[in-house]
Amino acid sequence: MIYSADSADKYKERGGLKMLKRNFAKVLAVVMILSTMLIGLTSCGKSAETQAQKEIEIKFPSFWVAKDSKAKVMSELINQFNEQNKGKIKVVVEEIADYDAYEDKMKSNIAAGTMPDVFIFKTGAMAEPYYKSGKLMDLTQYYNDGWKNDFLPGVLDSVTYNGQMLAVPYEYGVAPALYNKKLLAEAGYDHFPKTYTEFFDMCEKMKAKNIVPAAQMTGANAWTSMLWYSQLVVAIGGPDVYKNGLDDPAFLEAAKMMQKLFKYTTGDAVGATAAVTAGHFLNERVAILLNGPWFIGRIKNEGINNMYDNVEVAPAPLYEGGKGSEGGYIGFVQSNIGAAKQTDKNKEKAVVEFLKYLTKPENVEKLSVDSGSLFVVKTNLKPKDGKVERLQGEMIEQMNKAPYLVPHFQLMVSPSVGTEFPQALSSLVLGEKTPEQFIEALKAADKK
Amino acid sequence: MKNVLMHKVDFKTKAGKVLMWIVLIFFLFYTLMPMVWLVISSLKTNTELMGSPFSLPSKLRFENYANAFKVSGLGILFLNSIIVSLGATFLNIMIASMASFVLSRFEFRFREAIFSLLVIGILVPINSLMVPYVKIINKLGIYDTRFALILVYSAISIPISTFIIRGFMKTIPVELEEAGTIDGCNFYQRFFKIIFPLSRTGIVTAATLQFLYCWNEFIYSMLLTSSQSVRTIQVGIRYFSNQFTTDYTSMYAAIVISIIPSLIGYITFQEQIISGLTSGAVKG
Amino acid sequence: MRKISISDKIGMILFLAPAVILFTVFFVYPVGFILVTSFTEWDGMSSPVFVGLRNYTTIFKDPIFRLAIRNNIGWVIAGGFIQVPLAVIVALMLSKKPFGWKALRTIYYFPNVISTVSLSMMWMAVYNSEYGILNGLLKILGLGHLQRNWLGDLHTAFYSVVLYGVFYIGYFMIILLADISSIPKSYYEAASIDGATKIQQDFYITLPMIKGTIGTCMTVAMVYGLRQFEQTYVMTNGGPANKTMVMVLYLFKKIGDFKYGIADASAVVLLLIGSLVILTVKRIFRTENN
Known part of the structure; x- marks a missing residue:
């Protein structure tokens, strides 16, 4: 094993040099073949990139692609933009349909120091690290140029951080109760309950008829149940409840209500995912589902027994003695569009031009009509002018009438609390934790 | 004497064989199930899939x-x-x-x-x-x-x-x-x-x-x-x-x-x- | 010890170089990166701030992380001491070439070809309390009292996630069967002349001959048990009440919360625990060396 002069001599004697050369030649050949093969493969990845050098290319990774409801119009809009700016600006969309993968990729890229030119990110507490990073383009001067008049009042506050406006708020979400009026009628109700007392009465009557009142879930991010909780917290503590943090007694009271709500749901609620709750609702196994406008299309296409005609929308019930008011709505900016700081002024202008194009009222109108989504940009759409789909129109109407719109829980607390919520909720409803311990668990997550 | 022994061995191997086949068939079903399920599910509607994930599709959805x-x-x-x-x-x-x-x-x-x-x-x-x-x-x-x-x-x-x-x-x-x-x-x-x-x-x-x-x-x-x-x-x-x-x-x-x-x-x-x-x- | 000639030495260097270079670039550097960031507070966006050992004390004080370690040990045991032994048994059976063994060998491998996501989706449906077939089966067997929401029950969730996969033995069975088939037939011929039964042959010839490969399989199974992620992520996301949490899911969630420092500290802990497991298994199966 140890190199010795002895073996070196032998090696010389055997005329090893020749042999060595031959071996080297062999290895070299293999390496060369391999590397040419690999270079060949590399080069076929890059196709027509050598086009006119002056054109500014904007990279836009997007999940509004594939089967997303906004995909079709979005791609038309971008094609049109590229057509209008031919030779000057070209937006190249990177398609990432899977939302989790999208977020993983954006985060990894930003952490690795390469923020995409334009990208979509979450809002509320989830947006803060992006604002703090100092890597986002400051859009303040452009907004002040009149652009901000395109937006609904107040929404730009959500993208303002330390006096800078760092993103474009875009899609809006509301989360009212979607209910199957046929199932409600079977329990003797022709309208959605206005108060929780009435609501629980109805639950009892439904239970007697073997109808499961509402879908709940604790799997994944506990979406539907998280919306119930958000709604309860505001109904009990009023629209300013988040100012006091988790110490506000409303959070505890709402936890107690969640325990009660889980008595009137399906047996698989603990651990259920959004696919399960959607499946229950679309198969008429539950009467009520809290969800947003994006679910309307599925009711239309997938609900059994022509479900769509039987579905109505209502604000969640009022909590008697609470600080909330009737008709209160959960409403939140669903997604922000962000842009990376650019060193090249021309590119910065191009990016802003693209962002302004995306928020042009007529473009947003097209997107909204075709996808059923809501946006924070002012449009001329009227809820009942025939262009807007029925349930979407009802949501807009109720939203406009709502005394307040408060974002959902996950956007109002730190990301860690949002992550811990499904776990704490399942312990709560399984009786492993008391409501007090539930609040403690959320607070503990906040500290970690 | 020898005969009895042979018989015993024979019985043992037979019992062993039966046991072996029980095990092998169990694994056959167990490992085949996901594949069959996947193919059947791929011919359903989503509502059917979530409604009754183990039933046959009402109509084959090609x-x-x-x-x-x-x-x-x-x-x-x-x-x-x-x-x-x-x-x-x-x-x-x-x-x-x-x-x-x-x-x-x-x-x-x-x-x-x-x-x-x-x-x-x-x-x-x-x-x-x-x-x-x-x-x-x-x-x-x-x-x-x-x-x-x-x-x-x-x-x-x-x-x-x-x-x-x-x-x-x-x-x-x-x-x-x-x-x-x-x-x-x-x-x-x-x-x-x-x-x-x-x-x-x-x-x-x-x-x-x-x-x-x-x-x-x-x-x-x-x-x-x-x-x-x-x-x-x-x-x-x-x-x-x-x-x-x-x-x-x-x-x-x-x-x-x-x-x-x-x-x-x-x-x-x-x-x-x-x-x-x-x-x-x-x-x- | 045999002396190694210089031409052999050059060959050795050339042969090791690609593996060592790629390993350095794709493992040593990234792990170094993880190690460094594990001593910082970093949201992945702003600059990291050095915080010493704080991330490590945080995770060790976190009962959820401790539960994750315990659960991972459960996975390791299930993989190493249930799944692999089952694979050994089935491989021994198939090595006798019973009717249709080739087809069985292929079919047993099927689940490994299907994506984990669809496999997990099916099992979620099996365990579901509203329409799952497990509860249906129990009812037919007159065991209706055992029916429950398997993945949503504090006591059964973890076992439900772990156990179904234990019976998917294809991966290890293939490796073992390949190894068994390379044992010279003459060994068995000699043994059967001596009057050894098939089972005796298994115990005295086959098992000792494939001991090394069993060790390989056990190590791989255990390491996969430590790295377990997708199954848990899809089926329970760690719930209910974090009862099914595992280390990689823990760190994945920390990345989701913009806590790269803590995520990377958990990755380092995972590496340390894993190294211990690997070294232990290696020691147990040492006799195979030399």
């Missing part, structure tokens, strides 16, 4: 397959998967078997240390590597190429492939290799002519696993590419999973389509090698 075929550039995604999987399997297996040859057939200082370090690589959780991998690939200037995927997949599996192949190489008797040395085989000839063919079993095992890993890998396929023209079939499967909803039945149809080639490849590959094996038993 449109799910039509949807799957409509995924833009399905052919290219397929082709890329084949190129990337074959390329990464070839590269990985060459590198790992060369390393295994050195790490199993020679004794030198730090051998075990190098091997242990390599093996610990199996443990590294993929999720925590995303940021450094993006950095590396950007630095190498190969972002958005098939080569990036080939390189990363080859590298990721070096630990596991080396671990498997080396295990097999260690069992080859020294005499066989020494005979080769006496016959005047040099280092490379001993590897290519003696050890490599004799450790076929291990190499095929590692190659099969590597190929399937590459075929099914999604995270890096998405992370390290941006154009549809270099992406792999897994991206096509995720086409049906969106922000708010997932079209499971169309996704299952896409999965069924995507596993057919890997299944055929696996069956033929495995068949050829294993039948070739029984002829040249080498274990010592």
Whole structure:
């Protein structure tokens, strides 16, 4: 094993040099073949990139692609933009349909120091690290140029951080109760309950008829149940409840209500995912589902027994003695569009031009009509002018009438609390934790 | 006396046989169930799937397959998967078997240390590597190429492939290799002519696993590419999973389509090698 | 010890170089990166801030992380001491070449070809309390009292996630079967002349001959048990009440919360625990060396 002069001599004697050369030649050949093969493969990845050098290319990774409801119009809009700016600006969309993968990729890229030119990110507490990073383009001067008049009042506050406006708020979400009026009628109700007392009465009557009142879930991010909780917290503590943090007694009271709500749901609620709750609702196994406008299309296409005609929308019930008011709505900016700081002024202008194009009222109108989504940009759409789909129109109407719109829980607390919520909720409803311990668990997550 | 004994043995083997078949049939059903379920589910509507996941579809929904075929550039995604999987399997297996040859057939200082370090690589959780991998690939200037995927997949599996192949190489008797040395085989000839063919079993095992890993890998396929023209079939499967909803039945149809080639490849590959094996038993 | 000639030495270096280079670039550097960031507070966006060992004390004080370690040990045991032994038994059975063994060998491998996501989706449906077939089966068997929401029950969730996969033995069975088939037939011929039954042959010839490969399989199974992620992520996301949490899911969630420092500290802990497991298994199966 140890190199010795002895073996070196032998090696010389055997005329090893020749042999060595031959071996080297062999290895070299293999390496060369391999590397040419690999270079060949590399080069076929890059196709027509050598086009006119002056054109500014904007990279836009997007999940509004594939089967997303906004995909079709979005791609038309971008094609049109590229057509209008031919030779000057070209937006190249990177398609990432899977939302989790999208977020993983954006985060990894930003952490690795390469923020995409334009990208979509979450809002509320989830947006803060992006604002703090100092890597986002400051859009303040452009907004002040009149652009901000395109937006609904107040929404730009959500993208303002330390006096800078760092993103474009875009899609809006509301989360009212979607209910199957046929199932409600079977329990003797022709309208959605206005108060929780009435609501629980109805639950009892439904239970007697073997109808499961509402879908709940604790799997994944506990979406539907998280919306119930958000709604309860505001109904009990009023629209300013988040100012006091988790110490506000409303959070505890709402936890107690969640325990009660889980008595009137399906047996698989603990651990259920959004696919399960959607499946229950679309198969008429539950009467009520809290969800947003994006679910309307599925009711239309997938609900059994022509479900769509039987579905109505209502604000969640009022909590008697609470600080909330009737008709209160959960409403939140669903997604922000962000842009990376650019060193090249021309590119910065191009990016802003693209962002302004995306928020042009007529473009947003097209997107909204075709996808059923809501946006924070002012449009001329009227809820009942025939262009807007029925349930979407009802949501807009109720939203406009709502005394307040408060974002959902996950956007109002730190990301860690949002992550811990499904776990704490399942312990709560399984009786492993008391409501007090539930609040403690959320607070503990906040500290970690 | 002898007769009784024979009878007993006979009974024992019979009982053993029955037991064996119970076990084998249990596993047959157990392993076949997901495949059958997947195919049946891919012919349902989503509402049916969520309503009664184990019933037969009321009507066969071939449109799910039509949807799957409509995924833009399905052919290219397929082709890329084949190129990337074959390329990464070839590269990985060459590198790992060369390393295994050195790490199993020679004794030198730090051998075990190098091997242990390599093996610990199996443990590294993929999720925590995303940021450094993006950095590396950007630095190498190969972002958005098939080569990036080939390189990363080859590298990721070096630990596991080396671990498997080396295990097999260690069992080859020294005499066989020494005979080769006496016959005047040099280092490379001993590897290519003696050890490599004799450790076929291990190499095929590692190659099969590597190929399937590459075929099914999604995270890096998405992370390290941006154009549809270099992406792999897994991206096509995720086409049906969106922000708010997932079209499971169309996704299952896409999965069924995507596993057919890997299944055929696996069956033929495995068949050829294993039948070739029984002829040249080498274990010592 | 055999002396190594210089041409062999050059060959050795050339043969090791690609593996070592790729390993350095794709493992040593990234792990170094993880190690460094594990001592910082980093949201992945702003600059990291050095915080010493704080991330490590945080995770060790976190009962959820401790539960994750315990669960991972459960996975390791299930993989190494249930799944692999089952694979050994089935491989021994198939090595006798019963009717249709080739087909069985292929079919047993099927689940490994299907994506984990669809496999997990099916099992979620099996375990579901509203329409799952497990509860239906129990009812038919007159065991209706055992019916429950398997994945949502504090006591059964973890076992439900772990156990179904234990019976998917294809992966290891293939490796073992390949190894068994390379044992010279002459060994068995000699044994059967001596009057050894098939089972005795298994115990005295086959098992000792494939001991090394069993060790390989056990190590791989255990390491996969430590790295377990996708199954848990899809089926329970760690719930209910974190009862099914595992280390990689923990770190994945921390990345989701913009806590890269803590995520990377958990990755380092995972590596340390894993190294211990690997070294232990290696020691147990040491006799195979030399």
